[in-house]
Structure formats: C-alpha cells, structure tokens
Amino acid sequence: MATTTNYGWTTPDDTALVKDGASAIRTLGSSVDTTTKNLNPETTLRDLSFRSSTSNVNTRIPIGSSGQHLTVVGGVPAWATASDQTPLTTKGDLFTFSTVDARLGVGANGTTLVADSAEATGLKWATPASGSGPAFRAFKTSGAGNQTIASSGTATKISFQGEDFDTDSCFDSTTNFRFTPTTAGKYLIGANLAIIANPANFFRMDIFKNGSEQSTLFFGTVTSTTTGVAGSALIDFNGTTDYVEIFVTNNGTTRAVEYGPTTTFFYGTFIRS
Secondary structure: OOOOOOOOEEEEEOOOOOHHHHHHHHHHHHHHHHHHHHHOOOOOOOOEEOOOOOOOOOEEEOOOOOEEEEEEEEEEEEEEEEEOOOOOOOOOOOEEOOOOOOEEEOOOOOOOEEEOOOOOOOOOEEOOOOOOOOEEEEOOOOOOOEEEOOOOOOOOEEOEEEEEEEEOOOOOOOOOOOEEEOOOOEEEEEEEEEEEEOOOOEEEEEEEEEOOOEEEEEEEEEOOEEEEEEEEEEEEEEOOOOOOEEEEEOOOOOOOOEEEEEEEEEEEEEEEO
16 A cells, blocks of 8 residues: 555555445545644634644644733743843833843932943943032231232232132131132132222232242233222132232332222132033
8 A cells, every 4th residue: 555745644556456445535534634633733713833743743722811922931832921021120220231131220319320341231320520619709808908019010919818708718818818729620710909009000910820920810000090900810720739829010109909898809719620
C-alpha cells in the first residue's frame, strides 16, 4: 500500500486490486479526519492554536482574559496579565537608563537635574550654584563732618561711617572703609560725592581695587558751587581678599567732601558669578 507524502495516509497502490473499496475509503477518511482535527484543535470562539512538539499536531490555546497579553512561558505560548514594566516606585521618580532601565528617585526640594558622566545613569540631582552675593550701601555721617581734601595731587581715601545696609557684613565702616565681598563674582560698584568748591578747580574720583586704581569715575573741573560727582563700574572679585575703596584727587585749592546719606555714599551689589 502507498502512503501520502505529507501526512502518510494509506492509499492503494496504482496496480492494486481493491477488494473492498468502501473499507479503503473509510480508512483514508479516518486518516484525513484525524489529521484535520490535529491541525485544528480549536473548540471555542476566538481560540488560538500553535504547533506542538508532536509532528502534525497543533495545540489549542483558549482565549485569554480581558487585559492579558500573549507571551511565552517555558518556550510555550501562554496568556499572561501585564505587569508594570517600569522601575518607578515613588512620586516624582524619573525613568532613566544605565545598562538597563533604571529609577532615579526624585530630588530634594530646590535641587536641579544635571548631567554627570560619573553617575550610572548619567544624571543626578544637585543643589544649584549660588546665584546671590553680598550688597551694601554706606554713607558719610554728619557726626564725621565734611572731609577735607588737600590740594596735593595725591589720591585721598574717602571715609564712610554709616550704613543703610550691609547684607553679609562685608563693608568696614570703622577703620578701612572698604568693601571685601565673601562671594566671588562680578559686582556693580559705585559712589556719589558732593564736593564743596569755591572757586573752581580740577577734581577726580576713582575706585581703587586692592590699593591700586581700578576705574576713574569722574575726571573734570568742579564748579564754584557744590558739585555732585558720581559713577559706577563692574569689577570682578575673588571672594576672599579682593577689596575696593573710593579715592579722590584734588589738584587745586583745598576742598571738602560733604557729609550726608543722600549726597556722599558708596555702594556695591553682586551681579553674577
């Protein structure tokens, strides 16, 4: 007897004399029925099937429950309930990556997210760099009186005994009358002086940094009446030893710098690092 190529169904040879044709047909039909059933094991609406380990046999997978997904367990298809695939556990966590998916816990209040190649995920929470620094405003007090500036052509430091504010106690209003900020960065430094003059003569005001002229704030001739001299400059400080003072130079008749919180004052404020 011959067999079919794919499923091995028994059939008569071409030269065989079939004694019982009905029996031969039943035998072939039973083989077809068995094979067809093995290839289509589904019994219920929406069933699935997959090729089993047995040749020419499929296995039925009943439809899964709502929300399940088709996965593989032990090399065999199966329905499974989806689970949370993220590593996040806490409010504010970030989903990051190192060599695998990773959790970066939320940072402390006020911290910012920054790149850092030394971290496993390349990210970290960090406290932002300080964006503020000291500021002050000092003035010449009435108790100190007007300050005489001799006609010597030599720079004379102006004293400021009073303070409207000094946020970080960086201004010395008793001895050196200088501003020494404790935060490194760029500062706006300025001053206003009222010069009592009669008659007119040459007068100059300067900012001195660390004892050397840094910036000329005014260069000109004071009139025969009280004259205001004002100006400002941006100066960089190291935050430890750098300091500034206000000096004037008088090349004419002896003059005086007038006292008063609104006429003669010295100020400075942090701008940026």
